[in-house]
Amino acid sequence: MADLKKMFDVAGKSVIVTGGASGIGRGYAEVLAEHGARVCxxxxxxAGIDRTVKEIGGQTWGQVADVTDRPGLAAAFDTVMERHGAIDVVFANAGIDAGPGFLDPEGHRNPDGQIENFGDDRWDRVVEVNLTGVYNTLKLAAIHMKAAQGGRIVVTSSVASQINEAIVGVPYMAAKAGVDHFVRNMAMELGAFGILVNCINPGPFMTNIAGGRLNNPEDRAAFEAQSLIGRIGTLEDIKGLALYLASPCSSYVTGAQINIDGGSRLRIS
Ligand SMILES: NC(=O)c1ccc[n+]([C@@H]2O[C@H](COP(=O)([O-])OP(=O)(O)OC[C@H]3O[C@@H](n4cnc5c(N)ncnc54)[C@H](O)[C@@H]3O)[C@@H](O)[C@H]2O)c1
Known part of the structure; x- marks a missing residue:
């Protein structure tokens, strides 16, 4: 009989979570720490790192690092190696929103989200954090994991990679679509070294992204209405999938794109 404890065993694993001080990344950090992993x-x-580390407890700790700062990120990975002696699981999760799309939640045209008014700096930063930041993180993960001949990489993409959400700023979707394809390419390249690469594609989750946009009743109602089960996701909803992709349970899963969205994608498309 399958031993459930062994299937989901992540005790002692060395785990990095980018963007782990808040939201979905915090959910990843929490569930891994709750099951005995050493999480950075x-x-x-x-301030968010300090608060989260204190609240999660266990062997969790943190470092200030920006996924767009290559030398800083590399130094942070080196520090994890020095402290843990390994890097077994990396969640490339840090991401930002892109501001409003060309429609508001009521379906009216929103001038700020239209292409001719779109700030080039906004496009550049969203692509830099949400796509290039994932490249920077995966490159470092691959270097360390290839040396160890194994590891798990889990990237937070979005259902926005597969649909056109008119209320979401357009660079967000372009960056996330790029992330999905990058993940598939990395799965192909790194499989021979025992490194599994997958992405989690959330639908709407209650987090601090976009300044906690989903706290706004109108935005929240719009996203709740899209869900087939009538609600948006909570951090508890993300934990099972994170633990699955980090543990022996998913040892034959790579190059996968797993939607976790209460079925929203079916309604929006
Ligand atoms: N919340 C949702 O509805 C939703 C849906 C789909 C995908 N996502 C994705 O989930 C991931 C996490 O977002 P969230 O919703 O939890 O948001 P959040 O704002 O609650 O958390 C994001 C965290 O990333 C950090 N961060 C931002 N830029 C960074 C950088 N350059 N380097 C390092 N850290 C950085 C922030 O400080 C924050 O702690 C993102 O990739 C986001 O695109 C979120």
Whole structure:
């Protein structure tokens, strides 16, 4: 009979979570720490790291690092190696929103989200964090994991990679679509070294992204209405999938794109 404890065993694993001080990344950090992993949070929010590390407890710790700062990120990975002696699982999760799309939740045209008014700096930063930041993180993960001949990489993409959400700023979707394809390519390249690469594609989750946009009743109602089960996701909802992809349970899964969205994608498309 399958031993459930062994299937989901991550005790002692060395785990990095980028963007782990808040939201979905915090959910990943929490569930891995709750099951005995040694978790290092990398985030730009120093106060958020302190708060989260204190609240999660266990062997969790953190470092300030920006996924777009290549030397800084590399130094943070080196520090994890020095402290843990290994890097077994990397969650490339840090991401930012892109502001409003060309429609508001009521379906009216929103001038700020239209292409001719779109700030080039906004496009550049969203692509830099949400796509290039994933490249920077996976490159470092691959270097360390190839040396160890194994590891798990889990990237947070979005259902926005597969649909056109008019209320979401357009660079967000372009970056996430790029992330999905990058993950598939990395799965192909790194499989021979025992490294599994997958992405989690959430639908709407209650987090601090976009300044906690989903706290706004109108936005929240719009996203709740898209869900086939009538609600948006909570951090508890993300934990099972994170543990699955980090543990022996998913040892034959790579190059996968797993939607976790209460079925929203079916309604929006
Ligand atoms: N919340 C949702 O509805 C939703 C849906 C689909 C995908 N996602 C994705 O989930 C991931 C996490 O977002 P969230 O919703 O939990 O948001 P969040 O704002 O609650 O958390 C994101 C964390 O990333 C950190 N961060 C931002 N830029 C960074 C950088 N350059 N380097 C390091 N850390 C950085 C922030 O400080 C924050 O702690 C993102 O990739 C996001 O695109 C979120």
């Amino acid at each position: 949070i990398l985030d730009v929010d120093s």
